[in-house]
Amino acid sequence: xxxxxxxxxxxxxxxxxxxxxxxxxxxxxxxxxxxxxxxxxxxxxxxxxxxxxxxxxxxxxxxxxxxxxxxxxxxxxxxxxxxxxxxxxxxxxxxxxxxxxxxxxxxxxxxxxxxxxxxxxxxxxxxxxxxxxxxxxxxxxxxxxxxxxxxxxxxxxxxxxxxxxxxxxxxxxxxxxxxxxxxxxxxxxxxxxxxxxxxxxxxxxxxxxxxxxxxxxxxxxxxxxxxxxxxxxxxxxxxxxxxxxxxxxxxxxxxxxxxxxxxxxxxxxxxxxxxxxxxxxxxxxxxxxxxxxxxxxxxxxxxxxxxxxxxxxxxxxxxxxxxxxxxxxxxxxxxxxxxxxxxxxxxxxxxxxxxxxxxxxxxxxxxxxxxxxxxxxxxxxxxxxxxxxxxxxxxxxxxxxxxxxxxxxxxxxxxxxxxxxxxxxxxxxxxxxxxxxxxxxxxxxxxxxxxxxxxxxxxxxxxxxxxxxxxxxxx
RNA sequence: GGCGCGUUGGAGAAGUGGCUUAACUCACCAGCCUUUCACGCUGGCAUCCAUGGGUUCGAAUCCCAUACGCGUCACCA
Numbered sequence: 114x115x116x117x118x119x120x121x122x123x124x125x126x127x128x129x130x131x132x133x134x135x136x137x138x139x140x141x142x143x144x145x146x147x148x149x150x151x152x153x154x155x156x157x158x159x160x161x162x163x164x165x166x167x168x169x170x171x172x173x174x175x176x177x178x179x180x181x182x183x184x185x186x187x188x189x190x191x192x193x194x195x196x197x198x199x200x201x202x203x204x205x206x207x208x209x210x211x212x213x214x215x216x217x218x219x220x221x222x223x224x225x226x227x228x229x230x231x232x233x234x235x236x237x238x239x240x241x242x243x244x245x246x247x248x249x250x251x252x253x254x255x256x257x258x259x260x261x262x263x264x265x266x267x268x269x270x271x272x273x274x275x276x277x278x279x280x281x282x283x284x285x286x287x288x289x290x291x292x293x294x295x296x297x298x299x300x301x302x303x304x305x306x307x308x309x310x311x312x313x314x315x316x317x318x319x320x321x322x323x324x325x326x327x328x329x330x331x332x333x334x335x336x337x338x339x340x341x342x343x344x345x346x347x348x349x350x351x352x353x354x355x356x357x358x359x360x361x362x363x364x365x366x367x368x369x370x371x372x373x374x375x376x377x378x379x380x381x382x383x384x385x386x387x388x389x390x391x392x393x394x395x396x397x398x399x400x401x402x403x404x405x406x407x408x409x410x411x412x413x414x415x416x417x418x419x420x421x422x423x424x425x426x427x428x429x430x431x432x433x434x435x436x437x438x439x440x441x442x443x444x445x446x447x448x449x450x451x452x453x454x455x456x457x458x459x460x461x462x463x464x465x466x467x468x469x470x471x472x473x474x475x476x477x478x479x480x481x482x483x484x485x486x487x488x489x490x491x492x493x494x495x496x497x498x499x500x501x502x503x504x505x506x507x508x509x510x511x512x513x514x515x516x517x518x519x520x521x522x523x524x525x526x527x528x529x530x531x532x533x534x535x536x537x538x539x540x541x542x543x544x545x546x547x548x549x550x551x552x553x554x555x556x557x558x559x560x561x562x563x564x565x566x567x568x569x570x571x572x573x574x575x576x577x578x579x580x581x582x583x584x585x586x587x588x
Numbered sequence: 589g590g591c592g593c594g595u596u597g598g599a600g601a602a603g604u605g606g607c608u609u610a611a612c613u614c615a616c617c618a619g620c621c622u623u624u625c626a627c628g629c630u631g632g633c634a635u636c637c638a639u640g641g642g643u644u645c646g647a648a649u650c651c652c653a654u655a656c657g658c659g660u661c662a663c664c665a
Contacts, residue, residue: 241661
């Protein structure tokens, strides 16, 4: 049996998209699971939109997610080069071969002419197709056209009345009629291949055994299958995975918020959590457990547990999942994670930063959440809400707050431990306990009736500020 | 409009003719824990599988229509 080889072949026209990341992941999982090769190839034939920055972003994002490739750009391999613009020779030779065999032909129609044709067909309610005008040009006709300065494209001659079967590992067999596809361009007028031609050539020459990609490519597949046949290549196995949808059930796009992997990185999501979440979108584990490391995913993954129907991206679940991973992290890592979302001063006091991390850990879904939490200790006293007013109206309140303030003044070190001990002593001395003492203190210090542990909050706030608030409250 | 794919709860989904009185996870609700919130724990949450027909002793599971959703129809990938 030949080796399983899969590939992720993005075009570098923007940052790595969440859907692309999932395609990459599924390819990666299948490869690892079967001891195969995972290749990353760059489809950069769109000269107008491809940028080196995008390629860097895609590579960085994949690496950040832990999706590594054992062959392809940067790492090399025996099927190099792995950038399509570096493989033009191959495409040109093969296109020539198709022309020589009469399976493809030069077309001199201008884009305007084609556009006019399309519009006319559309008006008549027909499916827009290339008319086949240049299908049988003679040598003289070609010369004449060329002397007008026209640069030809190469079109593939689509056979008529053929049923095209696509064996798809997730969708079953899908059939298309060749009459539904017009003669399509395989080489643009500038000598660069189109996507449909380049993928086929590359997938074959790189000996790709399984093509796993998004469902949006399904309707392209008949063209590619036709090309495989014309070139005399065996077709690989296909697996078209369903789309990721936004909340409104349309294909996930910028309108739905963060779509690129870096967005999630910047917001302080953990790569392990994102990978786990992405895997659960369209694939379901056999077991009841849903939390998996990449290694476990490799172990559990199987294409026949991939769903046919599209999945809605549920931010709430991602946040929950991320929180699960985040809470397992050592305090130092959480501290490091929240630091970029904090004002710069925090950098200078690692002990205090660690205390902050420890205090807030349970309240974070992702690191950026810290921004909503710090006002509690750094911000101004919020206006007293109804609940706070109610708490502060208790008859024990002045005594409790005053004793607390006194104890704080005597405190040598303002630490959570000392604060806790002081509250305990306060209970003993005053005879008040439980909510009767904790609530007024919390309300007086934070202006809220709930939040993280009050001893830690106070320690983070600092002696001065706490004392000032306490005194302001009982005077 | 043509072609293609899909449709199980608010979301992800299991389920492939009887073991399903439809797993599990998120969300939601309730209780417990806790000074409070959060974390955590326990329990609840689809008499029903888009709709209508059919096949069958028996259907979410097979067949046919209809509806709805999405994708795609480029010298973009």
